[in-house]
Amino acid sequence: MELVIETGGVNFGEVWGTISIIGLTSDGVHSFGRISTLDDDCENPSGGKGGETVEIAIHSEPELVFYRRTFRQSCTKGAKWQPAGDWQRFMPQEEDGDNYQRIMEDSP
Secondary structure, three states, X not given: OEEEEEEEEEEOXXXXXXXXXXXXXXXXXXEEXXXXXXXXXXXXXXXXXXXXEEEEEEEOOOOOEXXXXXXXXXXXXXXXXXXXXXXEEEOOOEOOOOOXXXXXXXXX
């Protein structure tokens, strides 16, 4: 079973978001890493490159495979998110630095 923990924030007009994907198995807890899911600097006076977000898909049979598709949006008022390519296979690379532990055992 996979869980997603989402974090994000706003800093000087830049909006950002990340997810951490955690796998729960009978052997314990496994972190697959952190993935950047949103970056938008349209409200930053020295920014203006626009926004980028991703759609993530995970296929777990027969092996765990990650896919992402990127979308971009310009800073023009009313601009819509546009696909920026097809689905791409990838592996999360960034360690999330957290130590996840299972704190409850399954009930009998």
